[in-house]
Amino acid sequence: MSLSLSKHPSFSGRPGPVLVVVADGVGVAPPGASNAVTEAVTPTLDALTSSELYTELAAHGPAVGLPTEDDMGNSEVGHNALGAGRIFAQGAKLVNQALANDTIFQTEVWKTAVEHGREGTLHLIGLHSDGGVHSTNAQLYQLLWRAADDGVTSCAVHILHDGRDVAARSALAYIAVTEAVLAEINAVEANAAGAQRDFRIASGGGRMRITMDRYGADWPMVERGYRTHVFGEGRRFASATDAVETMYAETDKGDQYLGEFVIERDLGAGGEPAGTIVDGDAVIFFNFRGDRAIEISQALADDHFDQFDRTGPAGEPRPSVFYAGMLQYDGDLQVPTNYLVNPPAIDRTMGEFLCAEGVASFAISETQKFGHVTYFWNGNKSGYIDEELETYIEIPSDNVEFDTTPAMKVREITAETIDLLRSGEYRFGRLNFPSGDMVGHTGHLPATVEAVEIIDEHMAKLVEVIDELGGVLIYTADHGNADIMFTEEQGVRSPKTSHTLSPVPFAIHDPNYDGEYQMVAAAPGPAHGLANVAATVFDLLGYEAPADYLPSLIGF
Incomplete structure (x- = not known):
């Protein structure tokens, strides 16, 4: 034109x-x-x-x-x-519209993510609050319930504390609501055969500590998040509540600066991390705002990524996963390739x-x-x-x-x-x-x-x-x-x-x-x-x- x-x-x-x-x-x-x-x-x-x-x-x-x-x-x-x-x-309005009219769940991207989640684990990563600037928990809960309804039995949520678009120390209240939602989902048998659902919080940390860097300002921050979510590297706790309460006692910093944590099953008994990302899994980054979603998207999905070493602690290669964003965060760079809602x-x-x-x-x-x-x-x-x-x-x-x-x-x-x-x-x-x-x-x-x-x-x-x-x-x-x-x-x-x-x-x-x-x-x-x-x-x-x-x- x-x-x-x-x-x-x-x-x-x-x-x-x-x-x-x-x-x-x-x-x-x-x-x-x-x-x-x-x-x-x-x-x-x-x-x-x-x-x-x-x-x-x-x-x-x-x-x-x-x-x-x-x-x-x-x-x-x-x-x-x-x-x-x-x-x-x-962003928020577009996603709300797609959730309200169900079009988000009719996309091939959602269907493929669910298919991977049925065979392995569906991972949801994003900012955990109702601030409405990068994400909302209401949208997260809709994704969780639909994943359960569509037959996903294993879902790991990786939460990024806010404390920036909401009150500085509000993480515990958000965690309590999310844990209640997950418990409600798990209380319902997944199918007629009596299969049990395992929806849980797996890892997390403050938004200014891990994962959500932007404009290439601090790639080590992204690497910390990557290794926390993917390989379960970080301090181990029995629950997200324990992690936050412990860190509150150690520092007067707000949620956005809290360190990374990993939930361990049977803590202290040699248990495993509750939700590492492995070959065949699906990962959805549920933030709708783009700036702080681009770098972690590249780390999880880009085959030619070179900002840091993505191999595991024992030298294992990065897992091959199906990755999608809530939106496409950069249309020119096509990051990510798969996304649930078209951007404006x-x-x-x-x-x-x-x-x-x-x-x-x-x-x-x-x-x-x-x-x-x-x-x-x-x-x-x-x-x-x-x-x-x-x-x-x-x-x-x-x-x-x-x-x-x-x-x-x-x-x-x-x-x-x-x-x-x-x-x-x-x-x-x-x-x-x-x-x-x-x-x-x-x-x-x-x-x-x-x-x-x-x-x-x-x-x-x-x-x-x-x-x-x-x-x-x-x-x-x-x-x-x-x-x-x-x-x-x-x-x-x-x-x-x-x-x-x-x-x-x-x-x-x-x-x-x-x-x-x-x-x-x-x-x-x-x-x-x-x-x-x-x-x-x-x-x-x-x-x-x-x-x-x-x-x-x-x-x-």
Whole structure:
């Protein structure tokens, strides 16, 4: 399909570039002790958010393609919306639809997984919570019950503690519910011959300790998960509850940082791990979000994988298994080959239109969010749209707990961005400052306040360069996080490490502004959310947005 844009009838743009700054996780919530954004000293952000060219945008629920207003936004769907200019049904909603209409269980992928599970063991691996950002336990339970109904007698669940999209220490409550579901399934005879079901938790660990790395930031983390799930390497416990209770007594860290564990049958009597992965088994990764599912998918399914040695402790080869994801996590890389639900087909993105018009652009962040300003912004597509017109810069992230380095790579991202802007080669640029989100997820309020103050300091530098070049700066965020850092009940504070349902800021800084346009007044909602940003960018570049894009946030 040939893409093109029409010139704007009344606005030709500014002489300098348009820059979009996404302050990841910096939402808008009432001031107070739990709000790291308002607790921080932020003269630059205050000036931006008090100008006449300011509004607030919805960044959760239906506004970003999620099922309900109770569904938190996240960086992936947020950047999808920013780059697509329209709302597409996203992971959780797609999976819910496929479960509701039973189509997920009619696929050849499900049928093949069940067939392998009848002969061997069906393994389900994924984030274990109801956070709704990467997975939901409700979907896990539907898979478990259907597997049992379809004749699977042996099923091993490998759980990854959350403590990030949900309360920091909530793993025990989730384990209790899952154990009850498994017991209920096991209580029913598998067939008329009286065969017994063996559905059980087999292994697990914290999501920031094993399995769920992203963007190649920490392959040893994936290797730990691989060896835990596949070969049963790790500390042995009689149950997942015992594992968590023991680790709680040893550390004050939240669930996301708890170490790996393996359940051993007849603990202490020389028993075997409860659910190693062996030849002929089937493995389903039940997360629907892609970023932290890609690497473990490659480790379990890629014949040409070379990031770490996949042989067992006694030199045994990696098992040959049937592997599937809940969705295909990377369509360009085809990871994985087998998947249960088709991902959203996002086409005609902002980047595709700009490349078709010959507009040179850049995208930059550090490793933790680099994929968001590239892969997700471009509609879940890897690589360049047009390498002649685009420059993507990834600054390597440090492998640390981010409350120890609140600046993360904000300084480096800013310095690189300034060089790109001053080069005169680019008409449009986008960047992501990750620290409001990544430090916010630690639940450490002082560190998050410091992170926001560093963002403010470097926003001032970017504003100065935009003024120098006669360009336009857009300041926004992809979802909330740093804006609510704890909850308080009866005087007891509990860290809130998850995203929030807060709206996000949207401000335009235009040093040449002379009243040519105005911010459109509307309440945050599905028609006034992140997907409206793309048309606004087109306006500021001097183009009309495609007719099916959500309306611009400015009017002329």
